[in-house]
Amino acid sequence: MLNHDYEEEKIRSMNIHIKIGIVIGYLAVTATFNASAGNLLPYVNPMVGTKSMGHTFPGACAPFGLVQLSPDTEMVPHNIGGIYQPDAYRYCTGYQYDDKTIVGFSHTHFNGTGHSDLGDILVMPATGEVKLDKGTAEHPESGYRSRFSHEHEKAEAGYYSVLLEDYGIRAEMTATERVGVHRYTFPKGTQTGHIVLDLNYGIYHYDGKVLMANVRVEDSCTLTGYRITRGWSRMNYTHFAVKFSKPITTYGCRNNEEVLYKGFWRRFDMTKNFPEMFGKHLTAYFEFDFSDGRPLEVQVAFSPVDCLGARKNLEAETGGKSFDEVRKATQAKWEKELGCIRIEADDDTKAVFYTALYHTMINPSVYQDVDGRYRGVDHNIHQAAEGQTNYTVFSVWDTFRAQHPLMNLIKPSRSVQFVHSMLNHYRQSVHHALPVWSHMGNENWCMIGYHSVSVVADALAKGLVVDKKLALDACINSSNLDYYDGIAEYKKLGYVPLERSGSAASVTLEYSYDDWAISELAKRMKVLDVEKEYAKRACSYRNIFDPLLGFARPKHQDGTFKKDFDLLDTHGQGFIEGNSWNYSFFVPHDVNGLMRLMGGEKRFVRRLDSLFTMRLPAKYFENTEDINEEGLIGNYVHGNEPSHHVPYLYKWTDEPWKSEARLHEIMRRMYRNRIDGLSGNDDCGQMSAWYIFSALGFYPVCPGTDQYVIGSPLVKEAIVQLENGKNFIVRTKHASAENVYVKSIRLNGLPYRKAYITHADILGGGEIEFEMCTRPNKKSAAYEKPYSMTKRE
């Protein structure tokens, strides 16, 4: 039976509620604003998103660095569905604000993902008896774990500090791209203390995650070692080199592993002062003399290649530097990176804005040694080509939307390296495919689509210089990987059938867009046959629209639509991270065509209206990750990406102003300067990048075009300092919480009557001025509409 209950005609009678403003929450951790002019760091609040579903980490990192040195709070595998396994979702970055204890400080963390991994090389300082167990949250004293309180915790871009209450140790963290730097100030009068190096710890940990780990005591102040893990990444090689500021006085380890060949163990006491520690379940400790009253500084460098690489990285980035020197240099880097956009706004908005901008500059992460070597997705050791730097952590299903387009705008010289990295991934991939979701030299195939083609097409649309032929080949091959998620059937039938994928409808919609991106790229390169072929494929979305419903509805192999179809259910309906009502709007390349399928523009607008206004019954979200009632606006879910472009779709209609109020509502409700300030996973910067664009007043609805669809800016003023040396200025007149509508636009002083601006408009420098007001400007209906593959009726 079809669920027609929520068809838009009925919904019009439903309770319409638009709330603008701040929902009162519990006590928020907010940034303190003692910023001097031009000082942006005080507006960055790394605690934002650490509670609930933001999945951000509070620790220290350098922009786009390999190292994110951050406290981990829990991560005890527990019984899920009868299997003892890690909580892959809640502890994506190892830290949850509500936890009361810290296990230690590990060096690698994703920014805001929806699946977990990493947490490599855990360091924990302690006093007293050496404990090599983690201990439990309930009884931290049963291990090396310590209680902590948010009162004694401080997080800045590039700096983190916390008091470990069980030991009275002040722990401070900073980092360069490849080196985590710790400073542990032990309580006054401490004679001896130690650190635990737990190579058996990890995020997404289970018995068997660590394939092998080892530590070598190279000299009294230096360790090297590596471990290989099998977690979300199939094999993650983490090589490290450690430099202590004090000599080790004594050390040892425990390896809870049944070893077949006992030749070593019979010969030596390998548990104490034996400089080569090795095992699948290895935990080591190192004692130091604190009678001089000085803190212990620990530098931990990483390499994807080998320990020699890690040592070189350490020497190059932190060699001979103190904690304070590293912190200062890294925070200066953040200041510089964040300075590419200078805004005027109230302090709270500034905090949300710069925290978001900060979150867009964590992933992708550099994955290459200072000597140019890196481990490819083929696990071979490659030497980077001249002028190239390899990056990893590509959550492409999320980031193709706004994160990569944002980088193409504000960080093109970095972004071009991301594209090089993707193209190298393609060359190294045995599937001859661009990344889907890749990290640390592994493809984990998470989520759907082949959206790297969008990233590549957008980069070329924005003028980034990469090997075009390689780029097009990569896109063509990635979209013809027949065994991947129904591509063969998609090519044959024009849609992915339900028999092939549980997300068949989502996949079909997304392949259609991706194919448009390839067509557009081919067009740009004047490869006409490819352009034509993919332009045809780009229409495939039409094949799964139910003409009766006007919604996307998955089909079976035999061409029939799925029976028992529920438009509002996110699960089991042929969609993923979105129900049909939301997902049906995912035709960013042909909004005009979509409108036709939905029954014309009027019906399209009503449907958008009802999306935001219907009251979604609890059964549709109460058991769903990423969504709670606070994260909903009607049936619109901002915490998941498929809807991110949706509020902008009014811009294709004659009621374009409707976007403007919705955008302000989303910006204010879904982004807060609070620990739970993110309404969903930050997803490697996508959530944050959406905010940056939207706050500036424009958004890349269809990456691969050179257009940004104009929304409604939140900032009073913004200066985008482009890498080409020019400034693009966004100015708003009469900006206020009530003035959410755009009365008029001027570009470089002239009245502007398009619903979009182009990349060239921005790159040329100049100024766009928005006059804001409380009421819609109905004349904007006449503005030139944004790009659509097919014409408006």
Place this chain on the structure above:
Amino acid sequence: MLNHDYEEEKIRSMNIHIKIGIVIGYLAVTATFNASAGNLLPYVNPMVGTKSMGHTFPGACAPFGLVQLSPDTEMVPHNIGGIYQPDAYRYCTGYQYDDKTIVGFSHTHFNGTGHSDLGDILVMPATGEVKLDKGTAEHPESGYRSRFSHEHEKAEAGYYSVLLEDYGIRAEMTATERVGVHRYTFPKGTQTGHIVLDLNYGIYHYDGKVLMANVRVEDSCTLTGYRITRGWSRMNYTHFAVKFSKPITTYGCRNNEEVLYKGFWRRFDMTKNFPEMFGKHLTAYFEFDFSDGRPLEVQVAFSPVDCLGARKNLEAETGGKSFDEVRKATQAKWEKELGCIRIEADDDTKAVFYTALYHTMINPSVYQDVDGRYRGVDHNIHQAAEGQTNYTVFSVWDTFRAQHPLMNLIKPSRSVQFVHSMLNHYRQSVHHALPVWSHMGNENWCMIGYHSVSVVADALAKGLVVDKKLALDACINSSNLDYYDGIAEYKKLGYVPLERSGSAASVTLEYSYDDWAISELAKRMKVLDVEKEYAKRACSYRNIFDPLLGFARPKHQDGTFKKDFDLLDTHGQGFIEGNSWNYSFFVPHDVNGLMRLMGGEKRFVRRLDSLFTMRLPAKYFENTEDINEEGLIGNYVHGNEPSHHVPYLYKWTDEPWKSEARLHEIMRRMYRNRIDGLSGNDDCGQMSAWYIFSALGFYPVCPGTDQYVIGSPLVKEAIVQLENGKNFIVRTKHASAENVYVKSIRLNGLPYRKAYITHADILGGGEIEFEMCTRPNKKSAAYEKPYSMTKRE
């Protein structure tokens, strides 16, 4: 209670039996001698030692190559002491002659070790139903295993072939240094056939040995992949690249592993035609079309670094070459390598001789890619220094005795690379120590001593050019590794106490010799303080000689001798692989000092006599690996190394001729051209190197001196073609099975009256002529005695 039963006075009355000649055995597989002049390969019989304790493999390899491509016959882990584990001893090289089935052909095998590992990357061809289990020896049809018969088996240097009876497939093998090459001729009329690539197979296999394995199908004829194992070596990285002569028609795999992250598996059918196979328990198959009647050739290249390295190695060594071309080139290499010694002897002796010479040229094995990269013992990726090549598989406790000295004589340009490799191991070792027993970038610390110092000292004594300062530093550091096997106590007490090592007496004796080698090296380098210090340490052997017994006897920490001491028991007496009676003779650097401790020369000679003549009760050998009654001459055990120099010790006495008869007896009884022709493990060439030297008539009793002690040659004539272009010729007059004694010696035509010749004598070229006879030449008592650290009384 002391065991005095076998003191020499009593033993003189025992039954003395010296047997010379051939004990009748079962049907032997002998080499066929259809050799043309100068054609040595027909004399090499790789089957020698494949039955019982030789632990040699019958397969194909190039001289000193990384690849030994050889059939494996059993290797099913079984219950040992309640634990399901591999038979680490019997299947050291994966093949036992008595087995009736072949599991497949794997690519890495030790030559004749006493502990097992390797067996990497098993390939097995088959027809019919694809079976991914090995099957059992009793029911080979339960898996891919096949029956075979020695009638249809052929082994040559660089070539092996066998008929796989269950499939009617003729399997042929050859190899270059880094590439194994297979040719599988399927039965006439075969339409389709397949090969199994079992990455879950290994020698010394147990559940958990494979940390991770993977295969990538790069194109229809090419695979790459790697696996990491934790066996005897703690982590062995085996990267490979495979080239098939036919395109794969279909392929698949099975991975018997519970995978935590199932993202991949949900998305794809990864079991069939999915080009990236990954897992801890991975077995793959590849099908081919045989309707053209052509055999399948398979080239499998290896790299210690990565798959790119393996591909480069394949391209460089076998790229574009047919099986026959590779076989021809490799057999030409063997011909050339073996040609450095050309002997005249009866065919059987020639077979034993050239088979032995072949066995001395398998390990050490090259462990470096053609591009100069290799994986060090620190597991870092190193680029070899200009002119250096890295080698692995150093079974030093065995090979310091004769294998390395032999290489110093006949292959100095190769041998110097072995020493470079050892010195690089030292530089990379976190212990700052030379190898003890190392393979594939790992130190396994097997057996005792720090005998690499002997290898280094001998190389320098023989004029090999290495960094002398580095060499001396390496020796000094290796001998001061206080936590290693009682070195701290040895330095303090002058002996290793029983409390520290179950082999305390053996260790003390061997450290003493090693220290002498360091002293000698320092002397050569004129570093007087080191010379003096180590000359003192070299006398430490005296500290464990019981003055009452005149035998070595382990001491406790408090200086008292072990109670309940049994001179004949190999176990639990403070010795290893030898009882006190044998081991007490291990003072090769100070035979004169040893004679004094044993009560003077006469008593020393009587003791040697009784060693060879006493009847050892069965209880002393029946439960001992490496020894059976056939391997004994009295109490003398040639199958274990500690006694290898012992038959030469008469040469320090006034009854030197007694060596001569014993040597002939050992050469004839312990070395045969038979499948069980080795009386003990070949031990990476040490057993064979003993034979080569002894058959030529001289032996390096004390490596580190420039002397070879003269024995009694077996060959009629030998031409040693030295790398310096000169020939050193050994000629015997009246050589026969009865004429075991040397009547007279001439060096370059002049009568020679020394019990030794020097390295310089040989390097200079020339000729040594032995006149043989049936009776001892008593005048030889007056010959100049070989080197001893202290003077003769």
